[in-house]
Amino acid sequence: MVVNATLDAAVFLLLLGAAVVGLTTADAGSQPTLDDGRSDAVANVLATSTATVNYSLSPGARRANESGADFRRTSGPEFERTTHGSLAGLLARVTVGTAGFDGTPVTHARDDFRSSVREAITARLVPTGLRIDAAWRPYPDAPVEGHVAVGASPPQSAATDAATLTIPTRTQSLPANETDDFESLSNAVAAQTIETVAPASRTRLALRGDPPVSTLVRYRYARLAAALNVSVEDPIADADTDVANQRLADALAPRVESDLRARYDSPADAAAAVSVSEVRIVVRTWGDESEGGR
Template structure:
């Protein structure tokens, strides 16, 4: 299998830190943007972070991870700070407050450190991903200190591609045709596809250790947090369909209680976006 190990190294990178290197889109700011501008410029600079996937193995069952320290766990990610922050937010994926895996604990820590080093003092940067506002499925990454309670804070939010499918228009059409259930189905499919992208996932499941074990662990944790079992051996197409059904049920219940209409729910869909907020203060 060594001949294809390099392919699986790339696959694992894509699977666990997938995010499009998109153009930063800054919506009109409600407050003057000048104090935040230097921090925003720094987020466009590139950085490389070195990390290990070993924390994910150490938090998993020993039967699935016979070793948790080896060169095969080491990885390097390169990109703009904004893109790395977006990746970190999606890799910190949690369901109802419970982390899916810890495979990217070191990655997110190193990205936070790189961001704090590159931005000016008295700056806090927070990247947040969620399929829609208030969702119990979400991820975030924060770098920098909290501003003092009496500080005058200026903030601005950038939008960065998340690597998950952008489905807002599809959700709007589904709302018209199928109501809340349609929006929930569109959201669930996008989230599962973004978390377990094919064909990368299929390749990874047939890869070398620790790639295969980490992907299987992610599947089992995702299913457990949704209250549904994951069959063994894992067949991505069939398993993804089961996860989508369980997640759609969760989303539909939440959307019905949170929004007055399916159309209102669809208008808030932001699966394809990570919102990166830069906050700065003078003293």
């Protein structure tokens, strides 16, 4: 099953197209499980149903101004956006778009997009007894990650049914020759992580464009640089996002390497755990509901 999400060209900034490539039964962990088929039905709705979502960049611009950005205006038609895609694709895009370091989003430019995607999903699905978790992590317990949840967590005593959708980002999988040693692997993971949160080709075009998108991109790079304690001011002034991304990746790589060496016995084991090129959406259901959607 393949469902392509539409990329909104007007908001190409950090909104990654996605395709649903798998539907599998998920491990529900230590909770009791049931198999009523509702989670599969919900996952199919996410994969096959589309929505048009309206949202604004204004809340993010206002938050950015509070932190030193230079938006001369924070409202107006140029801040309003409309995008269309599968529910799963939209959820994957906002999961990456709201990612951050150590639990803090890089920026809040996608906050309203997140709220609108949640509303689109709950308008289509019966919310009772339903929890959807979308997560993007380069590897388990990585310092940078994105997570978006829809619905309340199931009661601890509830028997749950679960299914998983795997959504690829536009970041390619690791090449085989990058997994021979921890240093090469860590450099590759860091580079792909930065490319996922700040795609060089799209951000380059945005920097050469008009506000507010160009201002949002400069602010995003400034926040990434601050999180990684490195300067990208000069390359961003020249719209040289390749150099900026390389500096960010070089700063992130030692932390990645330290994590991977501490958690895995070999580079091959570490490479098997890397998931930088995908968003996982886990659907959990419980209770008496038997329908996946309205």
